[in-house]
Amino acid sequence: MASVLDHEFDTFTLNSPESGIVVMTLNRPATYNSMTDLMFEEFERVAWAIDDDDDIRVLVLTGAGRAFCSGFDLADADELPELGAVGMLNKQERAARGMLALRSVRIPVIAAVNGAAAGGGFSLALAADIRIAAESAKFNAAFVRIGLSAGDLGTSWLLPRLVGPGRASEIAFTGRQVLADEACEIGLVSSVHPDTEVVSEAIALAGRIAENSxxxxxxxxxxxxxxxxxxxxxxxxxxxxxxxxxxxxxxxxxxxxxxxxxxxxxxxxxx
Incomplete structure (x- = not known):
């Protein structure tokens, strides 16, 4: 049986700091780990590989550099109005398949959110089973600020279930930032840690989960x-x-x- 660590990916790295735990680090720090079509395709591939690897008990998801994930790469945004309705729907469904695949892996996923989790990056954090935040973490559903709907990549379904429909509406309609301490107060994250410790705290939490059946x-x-x-x-x-x-x-x-x-x-x- 192949290990998920035997696979290579362009948009993120994988390593195993402890038996049964894999850390997946989004690795496009120059663009604050922004999302591309390739990243979504690789989300699908890694999800399949994880489900085929019986040795993995928990996945920790984080971002390289100063951000967790800044959402869709706006360098590609100019093409969006030119795609047409069908082309845009195809692009959206490709992204959604990647997100759904990652959310649906059979093992728990812990998001260790460092820096910005914006737009689709916010959606990615929401898709994890558990979220913990670095002190630098800031969340926003910034879709409305670029003329889009907050009904994107599962945000409109996941966010109200975590913080309630009224607060979710306020966050979505304003596109404002939610900083780490507020995120913890409203139940968006479970805990807040110094930036240098957030991944190690996520690994420690993963270890407590991995001790169980x-x-x-x-x-x-x-x-x-x-x-x-x-x-x-x-x-x-x-x-x-x-x-x-x-x-x-x-x-x-x-x-x-x-x-x-x-x-x-x-x-x-x-x-």
């Missing part, structure tokens, strides 16, 4: 994401019931119980 964590992610879209309490419970039934069929469940009884750390195999 891989199957249990992955089924938990699936339930949390799926139930955000389910329309009733009963349907949510039925999905949870299936997940618990699957979890009890694994060797890791038996190992967890034995470790608890024997007062020792569990040794999970992912089987």
């Amino acid at each position: 891989p199957t249990g964590v992955q089924l938990s992610k699936r339930a949390l994401q799926a139930n955000a879209e389910i329309g009733s309490y009963q349907a949510a419970i039925e999905l949870e019931n299936r997940g618990q039934a699957l979890a009890t069929r694994t060797h890791d469940m038996a190992e967890a119980l034995n470790a608890f009884k024997e007062k020792r750390p569990a040794h999970y195999s992912g089987a």
Whole structure:
């Protein structure tokens, strides 16, 4: 089985600081890690590679240099009015496929947000399962400032679920910046750290997640994401019931119980 680390990408780098943890660093610092068609295509490729690698438990996502991600590369913006409706829809759907692929990987994704997360970069941070911020972090849905809608790359669906519809509307309609401390106060991020420590804090958090049963964590992610879209309490419970039934069929469940009884750390195999 190939490791995700065997793959090469042009728009980001991958490294594994600890067993089971991969750090994905957007690597276009000269443009504040702005997004391109190639980046979205590589999001799809890396998502497939991650799901094929059973050794990975958690993904940490961050940006090289002074920004997390500044959104769509405005150097390419001049072409947008010339694309026509169909051409623009194709471009938008290509980007959306990349974002959806990254959000849908089976393992937890932690965004360690350093500097600006603007426009599509904000959408990317929202797509992570967990967000922590550097003190320099600043978030904005700046779409309206360049004549676009904040209904882009999942922002209009994800943001209200994190901060509530009223606050999400205010952030979207003004295009204003949300700084790190406010982001933490309103539930946009879980914690704030010095810039030099935010990635190491994300890795430490990833390590605490990786200590648990891989199957249990992955089924938990699936339930949390799926139930955000389910329309009733009963349907949510039925999905949870299936997940618990699957979890009890694994060797890791038996190992967890034995470790608890024997007062020792569990040794999970992912089987």
